[in-house]
Amino acid sequence: MKITSKRINFKTRGETDIIDITGEVTNAIKASEIRNGIVTIFVPGATGAVTTIEYEPGLLKDLPAMLERIAPKEIEYEHEKRWHDGNGHSHVRASLLGPSITIPFEDGRLTLGTWQQIVFIELDNKSRSREVVLQIMGE
Amino acid sequence: MKITSKRINFKTRGETDIIDITGEVTNAIKASEIRNGIVTIFVPGATGAVTTIEYEPGLLKDLPAMLERIAPKEIEYEHEKRWHDGNGHSHVRASLLGPSITIPFEDGRLTLGTWQQIVFIELDNKSRSREVVLQIMGE
Amino acid sequence: MKITSKRINFKTRGETDIIDITGEVTNAIKASEIRNGIVTIFVPGATGAVTTIEYEPGLLKDLPAMLERIAPKEIEYEHEKRWHDGNGHSHVRASLLGPSITIPFEDGRLTLGTWQQIVFIELDNKSRSREVVLQIMGE
Numbered sequence: 167m168k169i170t171s172k173r174i175n176f177k178t179r180g181e182t183d184i185i186d187i188t189g190e191v192t193n194a195i196k197a198s199e200i201r202n203g204i205v206t207i208f209v210p211g212a213t214g215a216v217t218t219i220e221y222e223p224g225l226l227k228d229l230p231a232m233l234e235r236i237a238p239k240e241i242e243y244e245h246e247k248r249w250h251d252g253n254g255h256s257h258v259r260a261s262l263l264g265p266s267i268t269i270p271f272e273d274g275r276l277t278l279g280t281w282q283q284i285v286f287i288e289l290d291n292k293s294r295s296r297e298v299v300l301q302i303m304g305e
Numbered sequence: 306m307k308i309t310s311k312r313i314n315f316k317t318r319g320e321t322d323i324i325d326i327t328g329e330v331t332n333a334i335k336a337s338e339i340r341n342g343i344v345t346i347f348v349p350g351a352t353g354a355v356t357t358i359e360y361e362p363g364l365l366k367d368l369p370a371m372l373e374r375i376a377p378k379e380i381e382y383e384h385e386k387r388w389h390d391g392n393g394h395s396h397v398r399a400s401l402l403g404p405s406i407t408i409p410f411e412d413g414r415l416t417l418g419t420w421q422q423i424v425f426i427e428l429d430n431k432s433r434s435r436e437v438v439l440q441i442m443g444e
Numbered sequence: 445m446k447i448t449s450k451r452i453n454f455k456t457r458g459e460t461d462i463i464d465i466t467g468e469v470t471n472a473i474k475a476s477e478i479r480n481g482i483v484t485i486f487v488p489g490a491t492g493a494v495t496t497i498e499y500e501p502g503l504l505k506d507l508p509a510m511l512e513r514i515a516p517k518e519i520e521y522e523h524e525k526r527w528h529d530g531n532g533h534s535h536v537r538a539s540l541l542g543p544s545i546t547i548p549f550e551d552g553r554l555t556l557g558t559w560q561q562i563v564f565i566e567l568d569n570k571s572r573s574r575e576v577v578l579q580i581m582g583e
Contacts, residue, residue: 167306167445169480169582171550202308204345204407204440206482206546211557212498219400220351224383224393232376232397237510244502254502258510261497261541263400265560268345268407268482268546270440272310277438279350282404299555301482301548303442303581304308306445341447343484343546343579358539359490363522363532371515371536402539407484407546409579411449416577418489421543442581443447 170198172300178288181256182230185286186221187298188278194300195271203304205276206268210299213256213290215263221283229287233259239291256289263287271304309337311439317427320395321369324425325360326437327417333439334410342443344415345407349438352395352429354402360422368426372398378430395428402426410443448476450578456566459534460508463564464499465576466556472578473549481582483554484546488577491534491568493541499561507565511537517569534567541565549582 174190191205207216219225236259243254269284270277278284286298313329330344346355358364375398382393408423409416417423425437452468469483485494497503514537521532547562548555556562564576 167308167583169445171480171548202310204442206548208546208548208555209557210555210560212496212560217400218351218404220396222384222387224385224387225396225400227383228393228397229400232401236375236514244505245500246502248500248502254506257498257503258506261495261503261507262510264403264542264545265496266545266547267403267405268347269405270310270345270347270438277347277349277440279348282349282351299548301555303482305306306447341449343581356539357490357543359535361523361526363524363526364535364539366522367532367536368539371540375514403542406542406544407486408544409449409484409486409577416486416488418487421488421490444445 167305168200169303174298176296178294178296180293181288181291183288184226186283187286188283191284191300192276195274195302198302200302200304201274202272203302204268204270206301207284208299209265210297213253213260214296215260215265215287215289216267217263217285218282219285220281253291256291260289306444307339308442313437315435317433317435319432320427320430322427323365325422326425327422330423330439331415334413334441337441339441339443340413341411342441343407343409345440347438348404352392352399353435354399354404354426354428355406356402356424357421358424359420392430395430399428445583446478447581452576454574456572456574458571459566459569461566462504464561465564466561469562469578470554473552473580476580478580478582479552480550481580482546482548484579485562486577487543488575491531491538492574493538493543493565493567494545495541495563496560497563498559531569534569538567
């Protein structure tokens with residue numbers, strides 16, 4: 167049994183930018199030389215999230231549209247009254263989507279479906295430099 | 306420390322069918338002979354999800370009703386314009402609920418609450434044959 | 445490779461009380477003497493959830509406000525017709541937020557962001573005594 171840890175870094179283009187990180191996760195598993203196990207993908211930060219989606223241009227608009235229904239940008243947030251950074255909606259969206267996902271892999275391959283990619287979602291109201299933690303455990 | 310992997314297969318009856326998979330997960334843990342550890346339950350696919358719920362008939366209607374408020378079936382989705390398969394709402398619901406859950410077990414028993422079951426939720430707009438990955442790790 | 449398990453216990457003050465459990469998780473990792481690995485935080489129960497958030501008074505109101513939009517307390521729930529305990533909204537909110545989160549740690553330190561805390565969210569409609577499972581795995 168072995169553990170390895172890796173950070174991936176990228177810059178987002180602004181609010182609700184959705185980044186496909188499947189390739190980076192795949193490469194990290196290969197580099198680890200662990201054949202069977204789990205990878206935990208974790209966002210250190212309160213205004214980003216990870217999930218899976220079919221990475222195609224339509225859904226990259228549909229997912230943000232759903233988030234706008236759940237936590238509209240233009241309503242009043244208590245967070246704003248204190249911090250004045252205009253991102254109360256970003257925080258509650260991130261808590262709902264969640265900062266973490268765990269995915270099994272077998273024989274060095276992620277068990278993803280054919281039309282399923284791993285994505286980071288920028289929920290903050292501006293472009294950010296982001297770091298995501300990958301922890302790989304197995305044998 | 307040991308890892309084992311197992312697939313469970315079943316057919317769903319259509320959109321928002323909710324399947325109790327607690328028994329299959331319990332059996333997989335027993336069969337693994339791992340006493341203490343975690344099980345990661347993962348949906349390989351972009352229109353299904355896993356979570357826990359009290360599995361009783363009322364909630365099996367209340368959960369879909371909530372999803373219909375968040376991502377209504379009848380509004381316009383960009384996904385639809387390109388793919389014409391009528392399941393844009395399915396995809397965004399699946400990304401929000403998430404494809405993965407990790408649950409600890411101790412002495413061979415899942416740490417679930419008394420009224421808490423593990424469920425697969427069919428979010429696609431038709432009956433599907435589904436496969437769910439269980440990866441069990443521990444000692 | 446080593447596994448240890450711990451339960452943390454606390455009393456919530458009522459519906460949508462949000463409890464910062466970061467300190468307890470940090471202490472459990474220290475006590476485990478595991479340096480690198482993952483901690484799985486799991487709620488055994490169908491009306492509580494775990495996630496991360498910037499723990500400040502504004503967001504402790506904004507998150508419940510979002511849940512009220514998604515699953516309002518005052519609409520009709522099928523769960524209620526059978527069980528009459530007034531918490532149909534609690535159950536569907538809990539299934540959506542999810543009972544489980546997995547977080548990597550390195551050199552004995554959680555990989556959380558600076559403004560990111562681990563929280564338990566009471567979704568039931570009353571004060572409860574709660575138990576949360578921490579399972580720590582690593583080396």
